[in-house]
Amino acid sequence: MxxxxxxxxxxxxxxxxxxxxxxxxxxxxxxxxxxxxxxxxxxxxxxxxxxxxxxxxxxxxxxxxxxxxxxxxxxxxxxxNHLSGINDPAILFLPEMQRLRNEVDETISLYVRDGLDRIRIQAIESEQPIRRVAPIGARMPLYVGAASKVLVTFENPIERSSIMDKLEAQQMIDRVSFEEMINEIRSNGFATSFEERELGAASIAVPIFNKSKKLIAAISISGPVNRLTHEKMNNNIKELLEVASQLSNLIH
Amino acid sequence: MxxxxxxxxxxxxxxxxxxxxxxxxxxxxxxxxxxxxxxxxxxxxxxxxxxxxxxxxxxxxxxxxxxxxxxxxxxxxxxxNHLSGINDPAILFLPEMQRLRNEVDETISLYVRDGLDRIRIQAIESEQPIRRVAPIGARMPLYVGAASKVLVTFENPIERSSIMDKLEAQQMIDRVSFEEMINEIRSNGFATSFEERELGAASIAVPIFNKSKKLIAAISISGPVNRLTHEKMNNNIKELLEVASQLSNLIH
DNA sequence: AACAACGTTTCATTAGGTGGAACGGAGAAA
DNA sequence: TTTCTCCGTTCCACCTAATGAAACGTTGTT
Incomplete structure (x- = not known):
């Protein structure tokens, strides 16, 4: 066995x-x-x-x-009911996420890393009939999707390499190409995914740090590929980065 | 020890x-x-x-x-997130609870029994500035409050006497007076409480059964004593009993 | 410098968790 | 009807593996 x-x-x-x-x-x-x-x-x-x-x-x-x-x-x-502490991003970020959702009308999700998974700890869905649905509490692997890549990329170096060691050991990633991808995301400041985890779904994700520059969470905009085109994404990225930097100020 | x-x-x-x-x-x-x-x-x-x-x-x-x-x-x-099965009262009863809350504008709570506790599995709060707040998931003892009394009274006889045995053993109730109270509640079909658990709080509660007459939950209207007077309660009871009988039809 | 409080690691002891076996009941198949 | 089979539950002897004492490293306090 x-x-x-x-x-x-x-x-x-x-x-x-x-x-x-x-x-x-x-x-x-x-x-x-x-x-x-x-x-x-x-x-x-x-x-x-x-x-x-x-x-x-x-x-x-x-x-x-x-x-x-x-x-x-x-x-x-x-x-x-006792999950939400006073410093819980899932609560603190909600108003700003709501504002962003209203502006772009696509689903906004907030993820944290938990071991080799990411977890959606908060989400506000688009109001459009065709939309990315986003159950809170859902757990996804850490090697696919925009938010996953962000959560690995912006982790501190020791933690990051430990994560990649484990992913490699489980044969989930190819180390060389994964590091290449990560380097690109780091220089960009955001990650995207097109039909990577789910057919027909696209998303952009950016990191949220706390005041001492430690990675806390990733926030993403996601929707159907035909609506969330490359051009549309480019418009959203600036907006999303601004939101993320504001959120960073909310958390210690 | x-x-x-x-x-x-x-x-x-x-x-x-x-x-x-x-x-x-x-x-x-x-x-x-x-x-x-x-x-x-x-x-x-x-x-x-x-x-x-x-x-x-x-x-x-x-x-x-x-x-x-x-x-x-x-x-x-x-x-x-996986608590809510297809037959979960907390989900099924929500629309009707919402309607009732709008009508009476007091907090509506839904309780189930869990051992010697009752648990608030659903709630919609009044919109008034002074109101009964009702955190979902809260756990309360089974021997005080209108909903508790309902959850004991309308339980089947074997279960009910087992509950009372345990409460008696823990010296939480006096068996004789408790049974008297229960008999009255059974003949009334509802229970009330005035400042029993919480100072200044009053509530009425009625049972909800499933289609095979088994006790499923208790639903209550609760608010501040000065608003939820005896007279007001009398008006609400008929309404509450009607709602409960409708909800009973929703669940198997 | 000495002390206290806390988190962590190690290890010998034996409490107590484990799984095989067997039972009773409810359906399904013969 | 009887005979299977599947499932949940109870019992018990074996020996794994959970336990708590003790000791250690740190950090912060007196």
Whole structure:
């Protein structure tokens, strides 16, 4: 069997890892039976059962008494309400994102990096009938899409090379061409993507730093390729860069 | 030491329980250091440290690299987006709740029971400057407030007596007077509260059942006592009961 | 300089998590 | 009807792996 675990240098608690994996099963399906979960996490039936009971007792999972299947519990809701700290970009940036959306009428998304993923922590969708939809909380890989490239490019050098090491190890990128691309993005100050992750979708993304020049997030404008043409993008880039520099002043 | 664990008949996994307790610390404060968490959960430093590393590796917790403290991670956000199943009252009931709020201009809340708590899974606040604020996801005890009483009263008999057993064991209620109260609520079909949980706050609550007459949720109108007088409430009750019976038809 | 507080690492001990096995029930197939 | 099969749940002996004491490195305070 292949070792899918990331280099397990750190000492972690296996039982907890397994329990969290079970929770994450529910990002794919909203209701699951014991057998289904067992298959997904490939653990023993009784192990999964015991972990489920623990999660249930703490309210992180509910057993639907009608279908006899498991669902996420309301403790998740409770916790998600406490995500937004006083210095949370997802809250602070909202008004400015709203303003920008109104101006360009395309979907505006805010991303942060989390390990080898990026996460959409805030979004305001375009009001046009054909638009980029943008579920908040969505997790995407860090090697495709404009925002991903920004989140790698403008990370500090040590972190950046560590990220690229891992992506290379997982054979997700070719190091040489990836670094070339990154250099171009750094000199431009923004990244674009045309139908890179999603057919028919295009986007521009720029970095947002905090006051001490540390990369915090990436903000993007995205929409259908036929509307977000190269020319239109060129107009938007200046606007987007201005917004980003204003947002940078909001955060410490 | 007193045994604070609920009658531990069920076999659960200690390490996971502890990890979840750590997560729940963040409902009280948004950023915590290791020492603070250690104190809150009263476990050994290194135990908490290891559990935190596990939570961090899975993205449920982030270490803020500036403050060196821990915060909730974006995996919580991701999971919370999958809470809403197709049959989720919090989504289905929203339009009708909105309509009711517009009509009475007081805060409308939707609660479900979770163990010995009730949880506000949906809310639309009044637009008046003085109003009942209603954070979604908030968790309250099951023995005070109109919605709590409804959620106990209209539960099926076996479940209801099990709830009361536990509340009694924790010395939260006096069984005799509680049952008296419940009987009255059952014959009325609704419950009220005046400054019971919160000074200056009043509310009316009624049950919502599914098509097979099983209790699903409680819906309430709440506001300041001086606005939500007994007379005003009497007007609202009929309205609220009608809404509840309509909502009952939406859910299986 | 001495001290205190905190985060992190190491390691021997044994608590407790694990998975095999077996049970009971509900459907489906024969 | 009986016989399978699949699923959730309970039980238990084994031995992994979680635990907490102790020690260390840092940072900030007296």
């Amino acid at each position: 292949v070792d899918l675990n990331q280099n397990s240098e750190k000492h972690t608690v296996r039982a907890v890892e397994r329990a969290l994996d079970i929770l994450l099963c529910f990002t794919e399906a909203s209701e699951l039976g014991l057998a289904q979960i067992t298959k997904k996490v490939s653990l023993h039936k009784s192990t999964v059962f015991r972990l489920l009971q623990t999660l249930e007792q703490k309210g992180f999972i509910i057993k639907n008494s009608e279908t006899e299947k498991y669902r996420l519990g309301y403790r998740i809701l409770e916790l998600s | 007193v045994d604070l664990n609920q009658n531990s008949e069920k076999h659960t996994v200690r390490a996971v329980e502890r990890a979840l307790d750590i997560l729940l610390c963040f409902t009280e404060a948004s950023e915590l250091g290791l020492a603070q968490i250690t104190k809150k959960v009263s476990l050994h430093k290194s135990t908490v440290f290891r559990l935190l590393q596990t939570l961090e590796q899975k993205g449920f917790i982030i270490k803020n690299s500036e403050t060196e403290k821990y915060r909730l991670g974006y995996r919580i956000l991701e999971l919370s």
